Amino acid sequence: MPTLQPTRRAMLRGTFAALALPWMESLQPLAAGEPVAASKPPLRLGICYFPNGVHPPSWYPKATGAGFDLPFSLEPLAPVRDDVLVFSGLDKAASHRGDGHAAKTANVLTGFQVSLGSELDAGGPSIDQAVAAVHAGRTPLRSLELGLDPLYPGDSHHLAHHLISWQAPKRPVMRETDPMRAWRRLNGSGETGPASRAAATRRVSLLDDVLADAKGLTPRLGYADKMKLGEYLDSVRSVEAELAFIQRADPREWTPTTKPEPGQPPPANPTHAQQVKAMLDLMVLAFWTDATRVATFMFASDNSHRNFGAIIPGADGSHHEFSHYNGEKNRAGIFKQIVRWQVEHYVYLIQRLAAIKEGGGRLLDHSVLLFGSGFSDGNSHQANNLPFILAGRGGGSIATGRHLRYLDGTPLCNLYLAIGKQMGMTAEKFGDSTGPLPALGGGEPPGAPAPSPKPPESKAKTEDKPIPAESKPKPQESKALPTSGPVKAATKP
Structure with missing residues (x-):
């Protein structure tokens, strides 16, 4: 049976694992003269990527300002509309040429030509990675x-x-596609006791030998194998960083003020919907x-062939296939339901973070959650007017709704640069930016139309068939997933 040990960073300790817990009042502080935790929570950045663009008429609101309407694909935002910004007009010029998918996915977070x-x-x-x-x-x-589609070996195209995170131009950061492995990694990330430090020292010496041997292989490998080796070395580097962290005193200036309940591992043989929720719950736990x-988090790799037939009636085909609806009403209807x-599920993530109290407000208030795709119209592969949404208050610097x-x-x-500066970046330029995006904190964008005073009623068209209730995320029903406590209705701080 796990027992709580009064260490600097509290842990739930079992026979084979330890689960890191945030700060709790009963353990503060443990030693005379120990500094009290800083009162200001840090900012978090979460990015959710979805592939294949959108059906534009079902996505972009016609009204601007606080009175914006919610077209069919955005109707789920209704309960969280006061916590989001919906953008129109954002562009990625580097993707206006090149391959329909590859040139719009790999650079979705860099802004450079691929x-x-x-x-x-x-x-x-x-x-x-710039913020990291x-x-x-x-x-x-x-x-x-995090992601769900496995990364198969292949050429650069x-x-x-499959790749959206990059530490450097030719150094991608590979994602974890197994919720269980991600859960184990997350739950083992905070051990700082003497035994773990001794074990870490032994493991570091072994890693040094492994790295030396692995690097010696590079000149003899082909491109695909170099990518495999790069993924391996990146994993080793991550382990090294984690080991270095636990070998010293915890440097964090912020310790959370609420206690998440221990999460459960993801279910065996999960459905696609369960996998998505499991990954989003892990993001919540990581921030909490x-x-x-x-x-x-990548909902799927671009050009995804995920079949949604078990979720959406009539969706007997791949996601990518339905994104090319070519004016066919039925195919377009299925695509916009996807x-x-x-x-x-993005709303599910927002509500999870909104339900967690932190620093006199909510965890959502100290977060920036982006949700977007590498191109706009899934049918034509356009990269202008990109479909992006932002949730969270960014520590009070963002006026949502x-x-x-x-x-x-x-x-x-420009949006990335503005967010980066809020999170400590000092660079004056990022990608093809021309300056921080204006109006995030209030007011209207330059040249914007007058805002609408009242949102019109949003109604689904007759050809829009609702998604079955059992396929929708239910924040209050997540006991089998790696959750961090019950979800409550979102409240403003």
Whole structure:
């Protein structure tokens, strides 16, 4: 039976594992003269990527400002509309040429032109990794990358469909696609006791030998094998960073003020919907326990062939196939329901974070959650007017509850630059940015139309068939997943 040990960072200890817990009043502080935790929570950055774009008429609101309407695919935002910003007019110029998918996926978070030559080159670091670099060493995990589609070996063109996080132009960060492995990694990230430090010292010496041997192989490998080796070495580097963290005193200046209940491992042989919820729950737990402050989740790789037939009636085909609806009403109807299903899970994540109290407000208030795709119209592969939503208050710097329509061609990287600066980046430029995106904290974008005073009623068209209730995420029913406590209705701080 697990027992709580009064260490600097509280742990639930079992026979073979330890679960890190956030700060609790009964354990503060444990030693005379020990500094009290800082009162200001850190900011977190979460990014959820979905593939194949959207059905534009079912996505973009017609009204702007606080009175924005919710087209069919955005109707699930209704209960959280006061906590989101919906964007129009954001562009990624580097994706206006090149492959329909690869050139729009690999650079979705970098903003640079993608090179699909002998080596895959995304042009620069992605915004998640640029922010992670600012916070490196302050949490057990530098960042957390999650996804569901496995990464199969292939050439640079093939790999570009699967990668969105980059530490450097040619150095992708591989995602974890198994919820159970991700859960184990997360739950083992915070051990700091003497025994673990001794074990860490032994493991570091072994890793040094492994790295030396592995690096010696590089000149003799082909491109695909170099990618495999790179993934392996990146994993080793992550382990090294985690071991270095636990070998020293906990450097975090913030300790959470609420206690998450121990999560359960993901279910065996989960459905696709269960897998998605499990990954989103892991993101919540990671932010709640301050295991990391940066996380990404890919609903699927681009050009995804995920079949939604078990979720949406009539969806007997791949996601990518339905994204090319070619004017066919039935196919378009299924495609926009797939997009709506993904929005519902984004709302689930928002509500989970909104239900957690932190620092006099909510965890959501100290977070920035992006949700977007690499191109807009799934049928035509356009990369202008990208479908992006932001949730969270960014520590009070973001005024949510609005639809912001920017002038056509406004760089998406302007949004990234603004977020990066809020999270400690000092760079004056990111990707193809021209400056931080204006109006995030209030007001209207330059040249924007007058905001609408009242949201019109949003109604689904007759051809829009609702998604079965059993396929929708239910925040209050997540006992079998790695949750961090019951979900309550979102309340403003």
